[in-house]
Amino acid sequence: MARKPTKSGRIRLTEVAKLAGVSPITASRFFRNPEALSASKRQRVESAVKELDYVPNLAARALASHRTEVIGVLIPSLTNNVFSDVLRGIYDGSEGSRYSIQFANTRYSILQEEKLLRLFQAQKPAGLIVTGINQTPESRRIMESMKCPTVQIMEIGPDPVDMMVGFSHYEAAFAAISHLIAQGFQRIGILGARMDPRVQRRLDGYRDAMKAASLFDPRLIVTTPTPTSMTLGGALFADLLSQVPDLDAVFCVNDDLALGVLFECQRRQITVPDAMAIVGFNDMEFMASAVPPLSSVRTNRYEMGRNAITMVTTALEGHRPAEPVVDLGFELMIRQSSTARSA
Amino acid sequence: MARKPTKSGRIRLTEVAKLAGVSPITASRFFRNPEALSASKRQRVESAVKELDYVPNLAARALASHRTEVIGVLIPSLTNNVFSDVLRGIYDGSEGSRYSIQFANTRYSILQEEKLLRLFQAQKPAGLIVTGINQTPESRRIMESMKCPTVQIMEIGPDPVDMMVGFSHYEAAFAAISHLIAQGFQRIGILGARMDPRVQRRLDGYRDAMKAASLFDPRLIVTTPTPTSMTLGGALFADLLSQVPDLDAVFCVNDDLALGVLFECQRRQITVPDAMAIVGFNDMEFMASAVPPLSSVRTNRYEMGRNAITMVTTALEGHRPAEPVVDLGFELMIRQSSTARSA
DNA sequence: CAATCCGTTGGTAGCGCTGTCAATATTTGT
DNA sequence: ACAAATATTGACAGCGCTACCAACGGATTG
Incomplete structure (x- = not known):
């Protein structure tokens, strides 16, 4: 009477312990630190848990353990x-x-x-x-x-x-731009959306790589706080192109933008990569299957x-x-x- | 001494109650059913909560309330x-x-x-x-x-x-196929990946729409349990095309596949929609900005x-x-x- | 004016589990 | 063989909150 056997119908640790013939605290230890139990008790508790289909009450556990x-x-x-x-x-x-x-x-x-x-x-x-x-x-x-x-x-x-x-987003962008430069592109623009801190660091990498090659020109940078999308990629590219008609490459701070740029190029009959190189960022699955396949920076x-x-x-x-x-x-x-x- | 004042440093409901000059249970009610309190007590509890920066302990709440x-x-x-x-x-x-x-x-x-x-x-x-x-x-x-x-x-x-x-996935697919048929397409294939129950129902819709127009042909169906991807879209499309050389339209059970098909068409110089119509499913953002813009079934x-x-x-x-x-x-x-x- | 009601408040008793520490078995060293 | 060290085990007391029910005061009623 001091302890109601199974009041709510719900199986408690106490029931498990009783069935296993151990104290509740030992049953408790079975979950937290099984190695501390002797093999025989461990066995007994384990089968009791299985037999009763016991599921611990996480709220009680959290309350008692402060974790x-x-x-x-x-x-x-x-x-x-x-x-x-x-x-x-x-x-x-x-x-x-x-x-x-x-x-x-x-x-x-x-x-x-x-x-x-x-x-x-x-x-x-x-x-x-x-x-x-x-x-x-x-x-x-x-x-x-x-x-x-x-x-x-x-x-x-x-x-x-x-x-x-x-x-390092900085280094990743730096490497991407260095690659474009090595391939002979000179008027390399950058398209950025959302501009969270990591995108900012990609922009920094771009800027430094361009400056190191004396190719930097602030008009090559087009960014917006708007969240990214393919449509936005096309729109930003259009902006960039109107600012810099002799653009020959675009680095996009993510792949959505890059794919948007590709479609915008198709729309404007700009051949990729001959008239316009494109590099994205993240290497989403679709980049490899685009036509032409799009370069990107793979991130894990x-x-x-x-x-x-x-x-x-x-x-x-x-x-x-x-x-x-x-x-x-x-x-x-x-x-x-x-x-x-x-x- | 019966009750340690603030043992762990953590503010409990008791502290709030004390500051507000009410019983703990009244303070508790402030959170669960504020209307049950008199305006004055409600005020007092509210400011006590604010002053002490009290945050309820969810584990204790869950344990006591069974919810x-x-x-x-x-x-x-x-x-x-x-x-x-x-x-x-x-x-x-x-x-x-x-x-x-x-x-x-x-x-x-x-x-x-x-x-x-x-x-x-x-x-x-x-x-x-x-x-x-x-x-x-x-x-x-x-x-x-x-x-x-x-x-x-x-x-x-x-x-x-x-x-x-x-x-209704069935009706959505049925509608998409009916549209293609109304546009004069006859050899309409379907590409399916993953084939979960909802995709199955889209397939059912396709099948019934095709049968209703006496256009059904089992060779028009290409599916795989593999998870979807753009690359997969291209591959499935290639399979379908080799089975059905006179194919004139493809319904893809999702947009990834559809975009993959579009690229595969570009790769094979198949003009869309003149030589091949494409319809996707879900209407992801990129569908509208593809070249040509891809039809799809918008789902909310x-x-x-x-x-x-x-x-x-x-x-x-x-x-x-x-x-x-x-x-x-x-x-x-x-x-x-x-x-x-x-x- | 007592009986009744309702809105508001508080006391008591746990919820199911684990921390702490003491108690008991078991092993080891010399 | 015996003390000391080590492995196992258990008792007790709560964690912070709320369900349940009782109590209270004031308003309403016949």
Whole structure:
């Protein structure tokens, strides 16, 4: 009578323990630290769990342990395909682990990010994955105070909050432009949309590469804060072309824009690459199957997500990586759209 | 001494209550049912919450109330852009509400779906959004036993578990084919990838429309269980063309395939639409900016997500919709790629 | 004027689990 | 063989919140 046997019909840890003939706390340990149990008890608890089809109550667990098994993920956008690849990596990597993912959308606002971080903080997540390295000082303070494994993803930089996985957008853009220059293109424009911090760094890479070759001209830069789209790519290209009629190549800060440019070229009977070279960024699947195949900078988005979640979970198991910053690099995918003009 | 004042440093509801000069339970009611409080107490609690910057402990709340404020979302894939649009609608629609989204990925497997449903069940979500109408009997049983607002999305059909938002894939495909037939095309092929239940229904629509016009020929059907991609579109199109050399139109069960077909046509110097009409499905943004602009069937994916979450949250507030099944319809976007041949 | 009602408030008793630490088995070293 | 160290195990007390029910005061009623 002191303890109602199965009051709500729901199976509790107590029932499992009773069936296994152990104390509840031992049954509890079965989940948290199975190695600490003797083989025989472990067996008994395991089969009791299976027999009763026991599922732990996460709320009770969280309340008692002051922790959750939730990994918070802050990503700026769901619209952008780049992030769905990253998310996919994160979800795939979390499968099979005890952790679940709590995703939230910052909408490219670092203030929104701060707000969400505060919300997460209150719920004591087991780990955290955040996008980029441009957090507000307050956000940084919150993250540091949470003392949970934290990974900044998408780019790398100095002074990580904890860990990082990404690559240098600056260098990737620099490499793309250097390639175009090496192929003999001179009037190389750049098209940019959304202009988040990572896109800005690509722009920096472009600028420095152009300056290094004494090819820089501010009129070659066309950007907009508008979110990216193929249609926008065509429109920006039209703008650029009217400003710079002798344009011979375009670097697009993402592939959507690049494909939009290709179609705009088709519309205007501009041959690619002879009259206009095109290079995109990210190397989405469609780039290789366009006509002509479009050059791009391959970024390892899926791997980034996967790495990030793995770094969090292994850190949670006490194995911190030797090197907290992982550079996943990039690869120049040179295709027909940016090969040297026949001349 | 009976109660440690602020043991962990964390602000609890008790502290708020003390500052407001009310009992903890009254403070608790402030969050759950503010109208039940007198205006003066409500004021006092409100400012205490603000002053202490109180954030409720969701785990404690869930444990005590046997409910959570989490809405579970089951979606088959993150890779497919269609679902990122839906998810975006869901997240946008949940913003500002008290509910948070717990997303999980079924990977197009109804067994995996069942497993995830069982997991959700144990955590007592406030609501549920699931994809499609092809659940296992056991999944259905679980959903019915959960007694929380549930919305099936993406398609509509008879006998909803609870509510539904979607459209008829069968009719959408039927309409697309009827359009092609009306434009004078006769040898109309269909390209299908992934072949999930909704794609199957599009295939059914195709088949019936073709049969109704006495144009059906099984060789016109090329499908694969492989996930969709642009490259795949090109490859499937090549297969189809080798089987049916006199092909004059292709209906693609999604836009990726359609764009792949367009590029394959460019590669083979097949003029679109004169030598080959193309119609896609979903009307992704890029369809309109291709050259020539590609026809497609517009589906309201974002709205579907938004509607679904709204239906759940309003049901949670006790306002069940008069009609549990919402048909969001579709719209034939007829563009140059499927206009009647000049002849 | 007592009986009744309703709107508002508070007390009590857990929700199901785990942290802490003590207690008990088991092994090891000398 | 016995102390010391180490592996296993269990008792107890709560985590922070809310369900349930009782109590209160004032308004309404016959």
